[in-house]
Amino acid sequence: MEDIKVFGLWSSPFSQRVVWTLKLKGVSYEYYDEDLANKSNLLLQYNPIYKKVPVLVHNGKPISESMVIVQYIDETWPQIPLLPQDAYERAKARFWSKFIEEKSMQMMEFFIYDGERQERAIKETLDILRVIENESGLSEKMFICGNTIGLADIALGWVAHTLPVMEEIVGVKFITIDAFPHLHSWVKNFLEIPVIKNNLPPHEKLVEYFRERRKVFLAMASHHHHH
């Protein structure tokens, strides 16, 4: 009898990666949604280094960092594999997964700032998206590094449904069909996968959540301006 616990945050792009992976593989688990202002003792015990979600605990053994967790799940439950069999194809998939993972926080910075800093952040997001659009093989395949959902798609998944929420609130639009035709298709294909479609946080709730976050960020930004 497997004991699998996930500590996450319903609105977090990083938590979602873990949930999607478990759902894709049909693995059952207990989910604990964390209030980050008031972290549970279990979370602090299982992730003392970063004190962050998501954390996966499998038969009492904790693992943190979303993409480390995703690879672990993929290796432990091999059905619906997220990595190809071939070592070179695997290396490419890991490369893009790492690139996306590294750049994700930076891609969200436009949501934290306003004014000139925001303009620079918007440009940086566009630059990163351009690299993915042109270099990750999306022109040849339906997904990044393959024709089925893989590791790098899971890493990028937040762009398909959380990024549009942030865009809506700030008033920008990144992935238009003219500017990013491959990514535009990728978003559609990603959201059409039944497991993904059925495991998205509710749109309105997400908009409400990020609207509040935007207010907090703007307050912090103006605080800096006035000092």
Added chain:
Amino acid sequence: MATNDLKLLGGWFSPFACRVQIALSIKGLDYENIVENLNPKSDLLLQSNPTYKKIPVLIHGEKTICESAIIVQYIDEVWKNNGTSSILPSNAYDKAIARFWVSYIDDKFFNSLRFGLFAQDDESKKKYFEELEEVLLKLEEVFNELSEGKEFFGGENIGFIDVAFGCYLSWLRVKEKFTGTKKFDEAKNPGLVKWAEAFSAHPAVKGILPETDKLVEYAIALAQRLAAAAAADAAPPK
């Protein structure tokens, strides 16, 4: 002529390139070692790693593999029957733990070391080196837990964390020369002190880590370049 058709585009000064060299050495593989100057970046580098334009790059026949940790995993998987044991642990949980700590080392350890070494003012230096000390305390704990009394993070054999962390030893020796403080505090990091000796003496590692004096020279030149760039940035526009 390398029988496996392997080329490494790297640099003697790069801890990341050293990781790949050690992995190839563990597996007993021949390869052509191409030293990349970086000033300017070669066409080969720009073509084989267009995304990051960084070393190391492993060129295996027609295939190019980038990012040191990914290259090491590639080597471990393709040549899984070479060498006495695999570089990554065999079970999924231990793999996850190894990947977690390598990620931590490349983030927390690497950044506090390099920002400390190249910080422009004393206060920043102090702050980064204090962070470094805390990171090393944590890594001492990790070493004690994972080594289970044996010589390496990987146990009896050098593993993923050993290769990843070990390649920073030369840069820690540079810090020793720059600051006058030992790379590992004998009182606080006795495990790491012994580990560093064992790692440096390992047959797969010998001859790969750069000599400290040569690296110190390189670091001084790099520090000067960075200081000049920082001064240029701070100067008022003409």
